[in-house]
Amino acid sequence: MDTSLRERIRAGLRQHDLEEVRDRVLQWGLAEQVDLLERLPPSERAVVYRLLPRETASQAFVRLDTPLQGELLTALRNGEVHDLVAELDPDDRVRLLDELPADVARALLVDLSPQEQDATGLVMGYPAGSVGRRMSPEFVALDRRMSVDQARAAVLARIDDAETVYALPVLDEQRRLCGIVGLRRLLATDGSAPVADILREAVTVEAHAPAEEAARRCADEKLLALPVVDGTDRLVGILTFDDALDVLEEAESEDVARSGGAEPLRRPYLSTPVRSIVRSRVVWLLVLAVGATLTVRVLEVFEATLEQMVVLSVFIPLLIGTGGNTGNQAATTVTRALALGDVRARDVGRVAFREMRVGALLGACLGTAGLLGVGLVYGWEVGTVIGLTLLTVCVLAATVGGVMPLVARALKVDPAVFSNPFITTFVDASGLVVYFLIASAVLGL
Known part of the structure; x- marks a missing residue:
């Protein structure tokens, strides 16, 4: 999108020069017009939308994300709203109605033709999340x-x-x-x-x-x-294949967001209110903060061990970081395999055994490097502690990271929820326990 042209459009909107805005907007193709609508605030979006030719406006409306469609409808006149809703395919119409208040949705349904009401009612009759809710009843048989x-x-x-x-x-x-x-x-x-x-x-x-x-x-x-x-x-x-692509894109966005410890925005980033972004993240951060108290508690329990050999505290970030990264790698790999149908919940034993071997090999590589690197600088006893801890933590993290998504699927919970943030918290606490137990045994603390 031409940045200078977009800025001239925004300037025209501020100056209420609608003829200038219309001329500038019509210089673009449909994809650029939709991109502009997604970036504008709700009030300006409605103004620009009204400046589009009718056919172009209908095509642009269909391409907008469902939450933006709902916002746009609230800013348009009743006649425009009814025409737009009537022109949608039944499956797209149902998704839009789900975004609107119940009384508004009922009013829009009443104004549809009997045929469109029947088609919409058929799709709405299936549970949310089912393919029946995303199918089109308009086909040639x-x-x-x-x-x-x-x-x-x-x-x-x-x-x-x-x-x-x-x-x-x-x-x-x-x-x-x-x-x-x-x-x-x-x-x-x-x-x-x-x-x-x-x-x-x-x-x-x-x-x-x-x-x-x-x-x-x-x-x-x-x-x-x-x-x-x-x-x-x-x-x-x-x-249809385009609706299938939409479903897969939504699922992918949801998995990526939850793997990173947030809820999906379900709308373009620049058009999402700051408060909505905060809401999508704050709950997860609070949950993870509570989980992180486990790490604090472990440090309190082994405080005496740290006092006897302060150098052990230097390697804590290395160990918990390695464990978290190893677990995240395993969880991401298995979650993706679940989505593709490569593994199922009943494969939990095979996945656990495979990730245990992967973790052992990774741990052997990292542990050897840790033994040599730390041993040369801090002494071979400390190097042995670091090497053994890296080996054990990698085995533990890879196994837990690989198994947790399968457990989530068996419990009918989104595997991404059990992915990176929770695994990191769990591995941090358990990795520290392993670290201090090995240090106590090797160093005689």
Whole structure:
């Protein structure tokens, strides 16, 4: 985005020169216009949005994050709001309604056409976090008894209001899914051939399945659309690849934020109020501060040991830092493997054994370096303490870091919650205990 042009737009807004602002904004393409809207305060965002041509405004609205859509609706007139909500796809509309106050959401639903109300109600009927909540009920379904010519006509009749026509589900007489046909195959086949002869087996997902699991499957199978069925294999919607990408992006953002000890912002950073950023971090910091008291308590318990050999305190940051980093590496690796489906909760034994071996090898490398480096400067007894501690801490940290995400998954808790911050706190305290016990044994303290 052209910084100088953006500054001229902001200056035009301050001076209420709306004609100048409109001319500048229209010099950009849709992506830059959306980026500008995301960076503006709510009041200015509404002004700039009203200056966009109707078609451009509708496209820009769909691209905004859901919280920003909600803020924009509160700043627009009722007529504009109803038009925007009506133009959204049912799955996008449900996400927007979830962001709005209940009374506002009900009022917007009432103004929708009966057909749009039914489609929206179908999606809203599924639990939050399920693929049913993210699917689109607007699809073109073919009857297996159709000829290819009839199928083409059915696609053309719905081409303007369907979410996608590149992957076409085929239903039997009871509206159960019996296969899928690609648009390319449909166009390349003789018109008199029956659709039943060209369909292929469909990969499906049940509507109550987790949205992230369904999105991952859509990505793994490289599907343009994943059919969503109910408990009787009747088709209720489709998850398109772009919606699957949105789900995976949200999951990735959530995992990254929680691994770093914060809650996801769920909106662009520059448009997030400072208070919201503080709220996303403060709870985690308080929890970690309470956890850090374990480290303080350990130091109090071994205070006498430190007084006898003050040099031991010099290496505390090295040891707890190494342990925390080792545990974080293991947790990040296993959490990612969980997301990709490479490991499952039942693999906890195999993962623990593997990470124990990884930790032992890492600890042997670091411990040897610690033994030689510290031994040459502070004496071989102190070097032995540091080497053995590094070996033990690496084994402990890698094992705990690898197991904790699997335990979280078994408890149906987000694995990222049990990741880096909590592992660091745990390893800090346990690593110090190991350190002082080894020092007491080797040095006779």
